[in-house]
Amino acid sequence: MSGEAPKPEGMIFRRMALIGIGHIGSSLARAIRREPDMVGHLAVSDLDPEAQRRAGELGLADSLHAEPADAVAGADCVVLCTPVGTCRAISRAMAGHLEPGCIVSDVGSVKRAPIRDMAPNLPDHVHLVPGHPVAGTEHSGPDSGFAELFTGRYWLLTPPEGTDPDAVERLAGLYRRIGAMVEVMDAEYHDKVLAITSHVPHLIAYTIVGTAVDLEKQIQNDVIRFSASGFRDFTRIAGSNPIMWRDIFLNNREAVLEMLQRFSEDLTALQRAIRWGEGETLQTLFTRTRAIRRGVIEAHQDVPPSMTDRQDDADP
Amino acid sequence: MSGEAPKPEGMIFRRMALIGIGHIGSSLARAIRREPDMVGHLAVSDLDPEAQRRAGELGLADSLHAEPADAVAGADCVVLCTPVGTCRAISRAMAGHLEPGCIVSDVGSVKRAPIRDMAPNLPDHVHLVPGHPVAGTEHSGPDSGFAELFTGRYWLLTPPEGTDPDAVERLAGLYRRIGAMVEVMDAEYHDKVLAITSHVPHLIAYTIVGTAVDLEKQIQNDVIRFSASGFRDFTRIAGSNPIMWRDIFLNNREAVLEMLQRFSEDLTALQRAIRWGEGETLQTLFTRTRAIRRGVIEAHQDVPPSMTDRQDDADP
Numbered sequence A, B: 001m002s003g004e005a006p007k008p009e010g011m012i013f014r015r016m017a018l019i020g021i022g023h024i025g026s027s028l029a030r031a032i033r034r035e036p037d038m039v040g041h042l043a044v045s046d047l048d049p050e051a052q053r054r055a056g057e058l059g060l061a062d063s064l065h066a067e068p069a070d071a072v073a074g075a076d077c078v079v080l081c082t083p084v085g086t087c088r089a090i091s092r093a094m095a096g097h098l099e100p101g102c103i104v105s106d107v108g109s110v111k112r113a114p115i116r117d118m119a120p121n122l123p124d125h126v127h128l129v130p131g132h133p134v135a136g137t138e139h140s141g142p143d144s145g146f147a148e149l150f151t152g153r154y155w156l157l158t159p160p161e162g163t164d165p166d167a168v169e170r171l172a173g174l175y176r177r178i179g180a181m182v183e184v185m186d187a188e189y190h191d192k193v194l195a196i197t198s199h200v201p202h203l204i205a206y207t208i209v210g211t212a213v214d215l216e217k218q219i220q221n222d223v224i225r226f227s228a229s230g231f232r233d234f235t236r237i238a239g240s241n242p243i244m245w246r247d248i249f250l251n252n253r254e255a256v257l258e259m260l261q262r263f264s265e266d267l268t269a270l271q272r273a274i275r276w277g278e279g280e281t282l283q284t285l286f287t288r289t290r291a292i293r294r295g296v297i298e299a300h301q302d303v304p305p306s307m308t309d310r311q312d313d314a315d316p
Helices: A022-032 A049-057 A069-073 A084-095 A110-121 A165-177 A187-213 A217-225 A229-239 A243-252 A253-275 A278-297 B023-034 B048-058 B068-074 B084-095 B112-121 B165-178 B189-213 B217-225 B231-237 B240-253 B255-277 B279-298
Strands: A013-019 A038-047 A064-065 A075-079 A103-106 A129-131 A154-157 A181-184 B013-019 B039-045 B063-065 B077-082 B103-106 B131-133 B152-159 B181-184
Touching: A013 A022, A013 A069, A022 A038, A022 A084, A022 B068, A038 A069, A038 B279, A049 A064, A064 A229, A069 A084, A069 B279, A075 A084, A075 A165, A084 A103, A103 A110, A103 A165, A103 B048, A110 A154, A110 A187, A110 B084, A129 A165, A154 A165, A154 B131, A165 A181, A181 B112, A187 A217, A187 A243, A187 A253, A187 B217, A187 B231, A187 B279, A217 B077, A217 B189, A229 B023, A229 B048, A229 B189, A229 B231, A229 B279, A243 A253, A253 B189, A278 B103, A278 B189, A278 B217, A278 B231, A278 B240, B013 B023, B013 B068, B013 B131, B023 B189, B039 B068, B048 B063, B063 B068, B068 B084, B077 B084, B077 B165, B084 B103, B084 B112, B084 B240, B103 B112, B103 B165, B112 B189, B131 B165, B189 B217, B189 B231, B189 B240, B189 B255, B240 B255
Parallel strands: A013 A038, A013 A075, A038 A064, A075 A103, A154 A181, B013 B039, B013 B077, B039 B063, B077 B103, B152 B181
Antiparallel strands: A129 A154, B131 B152
């Protein structure tokens, strides 16, 4: 059984297992490996043999496994870095192999669903501490990750009521060491906030890019050529992992639908203002929204301190 | 009368007048002043005494004027760099002071309206060549401009039928010298393409940021804190100049409303797919939109080569 002998100073976990080595998993692996001795052994498993092979070539793991069950054996911390829809099956596959006291977490952008899907399958002797790093780019796969992804970014933890606070604090300690700002919150509140900050914006971006896909070929080409005028930002968002996003929408249905309803009402009001030439209505809204932009800048959320592969502007 | 004696080599215009010295006007002034002798004299006028004063301090003009009529006197090229809604009044104010052969242009994001608003007021002896640089940031005012803004960016020209091709070519030559890629197109087609690449995306961004403004204070604060998850990109777009955008929507009503209608139908279909848990419908759309993103990257419209004040990423 792990956790008996004292751990070397600075070590947070003796053996940590990452299930899934895509954009987030590989960024987390890179960040962990930059901190010497923070994790004794990093085990990685991925269903995709190609991703597993790349993880090996990139030196992201101390051991590589095809099966989650093999990766989690002996681990005192397991983090699922897979689309939300896989949580149920993975929790079932690994449940019988989890050590007592092991912390089980994930990185999904919805937080009620993983609790619903994992908690019933896990043994009582493990600590379920779901998490969500508010970070990432539109890229996918083990090559797209980078160690600085979480620097200065929020990592939200949503432990169910009654979770051992020490387990939460241990996991939070690791995320802080790799530069994240950890916040603990209620899973339901998390899903409501993320519906507006992330899920609905992504759905809207996917929709408008999809609307463009349906235009005649000539217009579509020019939409691409002149995309610097605002559309480009939407294509970036709409270039994200389709399966990950499908799972997010299927698993945060109520909050997304509620926010979409509000958004649609507001859009209809603006549509009407345009139709009737109500300039003041437009100008008033466009002025009010500037305050939110200022808030984002003041909260230092406008410029990610992490490495990115691109620069951007927006314009008329 | 200008244009009689031969111009020094490399000079395109003897006297150029910029009406309005905000983000675009000041970027254009900076770009022009980087090219020695391309323009003999740069006259600038701005209604706002503060903008005029800053333009002077920043060395953006050879002469500064409160009245457009004074700036355009003796000019062989005039470019309005003001919100679209001002075109009618400015064209009236300057009409009597325009030299024969003078080229009159603008930089508005809609192109039918400036033709409608300016053409009837201008004397027959000038050339109306409306234009639109597909470039800019969300910032406003003379301090926000920079000379590299147009580098590698499209500058669209929409001369009405029958316009002197030499006049179009002269203006195109200047814009090419400052690094832009010039395309000539029909004003109506322009407005249709820009409705989807720019106007509707901006309206949507304004709407969702407005929806967030109406949330309870606590959620609103957290929306700002966790804005890195997608919302941030929308706040940037929604931080743009309210009057400029009001004028764009009022002056491209039909194309914007048509695209909004398509967008709303597509969004409703996705909303329905989420409600009924139709994962395949979602995944299919999310996969199709990736092709557009690839098109944007292949067209080199993903990364502006111009200087920007910020970096970005997007994420779940």
